[in-house]
Amino acid sequence: MPDLRVSIVILIGLVLLLGACSGRDAEVTDPGQEQTSDGTAFHPSFSFSKTEFEELTSTLPQEYRASILAHPAAFLDQLVRLKTQPEELTWLVDKEHPLAADYAPEDLVDMDDHTDRLDLSRTGHRLRGIVLPDLLAMVDAARTEGVTLLISSAYRSYSYQEQLYGRWVEQLGQKEADRVSAKPGSSQHQLGTAIDFGCICDEFAKTEAGRWIASNAWKYGFSLSYPDGYESLTGYAYESWHFRYIGKVAARMEREFFAGIQQHLTEFVDGNADAFWSFLIEI
Numbered sequence: 001m002p003d004l005r006v007s008i009v010i011l012i013g014l015v016l017l018l019g020a021c022s023g024r025d026a027e028v029t030d031p032g033q034e035q036t037s038d039g040t041a042f043h044p045s046f047s048f049s050k051t052e053f054e055e056l057t058s059t060l061p062q063e064y065r066a067s068i069l070a071h072p073a074a075f076l077d078q079l080v081r082l083k084t085q086p087e088e089l090t091w092l093v094d095k096e097h098p099l100a101a102d103y104a105p106e107d108l109v110d111m112d113d114h115t116d117r118l119d120l121s122r123t124g125h126r127l128r129g130i131v132l133p134d135l136l137a138m139v140d141a142a143r144t145e146g147v148t149l150l151i152s153s154a155y156r157s158y159s160y161q162e163q164l165y166g167r168w169v170e171q172l173g174q175k176e177a178d179r180v181s182a183k184p185g186s187s188q189h190q191l192g193t194a195i196d197f198g199c200i201c202d203e204f205a206k207t208e209a210g211r212w213i214a215s216n217a218w219k220y221g222f223s224l225s226y227p228d229g230y231e232s233l234t235g236y237a238y239e240s241w242h243f244r245y246i247g248k249v250a251a252r253m254e255r256e257f258f259a260g261i262q263q264h265l266t267e268f269v270d271g272n273a274d275a276f277w278s279f280l281i282e283i
C-alpha cells in the first residue's frame with residue numbers, strides 16, 4: 001500500500017508538471033507572436049509594421065480581406081514566393097484588361113509531341129512550355145484514377161480569336177456573344193496558359209472528368225477562370241471546362257486567401273500586390 005500512495009503522488013506530480021509545460025508551450029506558439037510589441041519586424045521578409053500592413057489591406061474587398069488578416073504570416077510567406085513566378089501567369093486579363101494584339105508567348109510548344117501522355121481533340125494544339133510539366137502531372141494523376149482529361153482547346157492567337165468571336169456574333173448577336181466568347185485581346189487563351197477540357201459544354205461539370213478537375217486542378221497550379229455565379233465579377237457565364245494555369249503558388253493563394261476565385265487573385269495582383277512588394281526586404 002505505501003508503494004501505491006507513493007506512485008499516486010508521483011503521478012499527480014507528473015500531471016501537474018506536464019500541465020505547466022503545455023501551458024508554457026501554448027504561450028510560445030500563440031499566433032500573437034506575429035505581432036511584436038514595438039510594431040516592427042512584423043514579417044522577416046517585409047519592412048512594414050503590423051499597423052502599416054493592416055493599412056495596406058484596408059482598401060481590399062471584404063470578400064477576402066478577412067482571410068488575409070486571419071493568417072497574415074502565411075499570406076506574406078506566399079506573397080514572397082509569388083514574386084518568383086513569371087508575372088504573366090497572374091496577369092489580369094479580362095474585358096477591361098485586354099492583351100495587346102501583338103502579344104504572343106515565346107515558349108509555345110506543340111502538344112502533338114506529347115500524344116503518348118496527352119489526350120487531344122485534334123492535332124495542332126499549342127501551349128506555353130512552362131505549363132507542360134504540371135499539365136502532364138495532372139493528366140497522369142487523373143489517369144491513375146481512371147479519368148481521362150481531354151484537351152479541346154489551348155493557345156489561340158489574337159487573329160484566331162478575332163475569327164472565333166466574329167462567328168459567335170453572327171450566330172448570337174453581340175450581346176449574347178459577349179457572355180460566351182471573348183473579344184480579341186480579352187481571351188485568356190492568347191496567354192498560352194488556358195486550356196478548355198472535354199466537351200466545352202455545360203454538361204462537362206457533371207462528367208467524371210469535370211468533377212475530378214474541379215477538385216484537383218489547384219494542386220497542379222490550374223484555376224477555374226469563370227466559376228458558377230460570378231458572371232458579374234468575371235464578365236463571363238460559368239465555364240466548367242476552362243482552366244488557366246496560374247502556377248502552384250498562386251493556385252494555393254487563390255484557394256487559401258481569395259475565396260477560390262481567380263478574378264479576386266488577379267485583381268489583387270494587378271492593383272495591390274506592388275504596394276506590399278514595395279516593402280520587400282532584399283536578401
Ligand SMILES: [Zn+2]
Pocket residue numbers: 153189194195196241242243
Ligand atoms: Zn476557354
